[in-house]
Every structure is written in structure tokens, then in C-alpha cells.
Amino acid sequence: MFQEKEYYNEHFADMVFSKEELIGVKFYDCTFTKCDFSETVFDECRFSDCTFASCDLSMIKLLDSSISQASFKQCKLVGVDWTEASWSRIVVPGTLRFDECVLNHSTFIGLALPKSVIIGCTARNVDFRETNLQESNMTATNFAESLFSDTNLAGADLSHALNYAIDPSVNRISKAKFTLPEAISLLYSMDIELIED
Numbered sequence: 001m002f003q004e005k006e007y008y009n010e011h012f013a014d015m016v017f018s019k020e021e022l023i024g025v026k027f028y029d030c031t032f033t034k035c036d037f038s039e040t041v042f043d044e045c046r047f048s049d050c051t052f053a054s055c056d057l058s059m060i061k062l063l064d065s066s067i068s069q070a071s072f073k074q075c076k077l078v079g080v081d082w083t084e085a086s087w088s089r090i091v092v093p094g095t096l097r098f099d100e101c102v103l104n105h106s107t108f109i110g111l112a113l114p115k116s117v118i119i120g121c122t123a124r125n126v127d128f129r130e131t132n133l134q135e136s137n138m139t140a141t142n143f144a145e146s147l148f149s150d151t152n153l154a155g156a157d158l159s160h161a162l163n164y165a166i167d168p169s170v171n172r173i174s175k176a177k178f179t180l181p182e183a184i185s186l187l188y189s190m191d192i193e194l195i196e197d
Helices: 182-188
Strands: 006-008 010-015 021-023 024-029 031-033 039-042 046-048 051-053 061-065 067-070 070-073 096-099 117-119
Touching: none
Parallel strands: 006 024, 010 031, 021 039, 024 046, 031 051, 039 061, 046 067, 051 070, 070 096, 096 117
Antiparallel strands: none
């Protein structure tokens, strides 16, 4: 299916490549539409400036694979451990973009992902502990049961985001944007009593 070691400006559509293993293949400026990569192992692969639209990437493994400037639109990315990927020591702002994706049960612990985009997603039970999401756009996303601790959310936009549990005493939230009534949840972690009129 993938005979070459490098692909440039290719468009892959309606491809089923589930529960497979891909080793050492590099993709540059490629587009994937309605592809099924669920449970596939990507070993030492590279995705640079690639776009994924309506793809199923649930339970993929990114073993020593690098991803930069990737865009995911209406994709399923359930149960992905992003920490297994190979991340550049040079932090590139906006390296990941998720639009209307399902990110449930995924892990981003300790990654530097400033200026990332997570818009209109379902991010239930996602681990963002120690993640740098400074100045990220996280609007209109459902963060139910997701973990935030020692997370850098300075300047991030969480307006219209839902169901987040962010303790201001253990996360950086200066200049972050929130909308009411959801922002009231920021007070729950404080030792205060809220009295409703």
C-alpha cells in the first residue's frame, strides 16, 4: 500500500490501513481524507504539514514518529498517547490543530504545545498534566473528566469550553479567557463558600 519511503503533496482517500504497521515512511504536505488508521503502529514515521479530514486514528501508536504542523478535522483520535511520538527540542508554536475531533482518553503529559488549536472537540478524560498550552485556542471544547495540573494555560482561550476542572492554584491561567457560567468552576477548588442569590 505504501511502497515509497517518502511522499510529497499526495492525497490519500478512503484508505483502510487498520491494525497495520508502517515503518520509516515520511509524509510531507500530504492530505488524508476518510482514511481508517485505527490501531495502526507508526514506527519512526514523519508527518510534516499534513492534513487529516474525517479519518479514524483511534488507538494509533506513534513510536518515535514525528508530527509537525499537523491539522486534524472531524477525526477520531481516541486513546492516543502523544508522548510516545518524537518531539523536536525546538518548540514550534501551533504544531497541532484539532477541529471538531474526538480526543477522548488521550495523553499529552509534559508536551510543549504552545499556540495549539483544540476547537469544538470532545476531549473527555484527556491528560493535560504538565503540558504547555500557552496561548492555545481551546474554545467550545468539552473537557469532561480531563486532568489539568501544572499545566501552562497562560493566555489560552477557553471561552465556551465546557466541563473543565482547572485549579488556579496548581495551573498557570494568567490572561486566559473563560466565559460564564462555566468559569465559576474555577472557584470550586478554592476553600470558599459560594452563595447563590
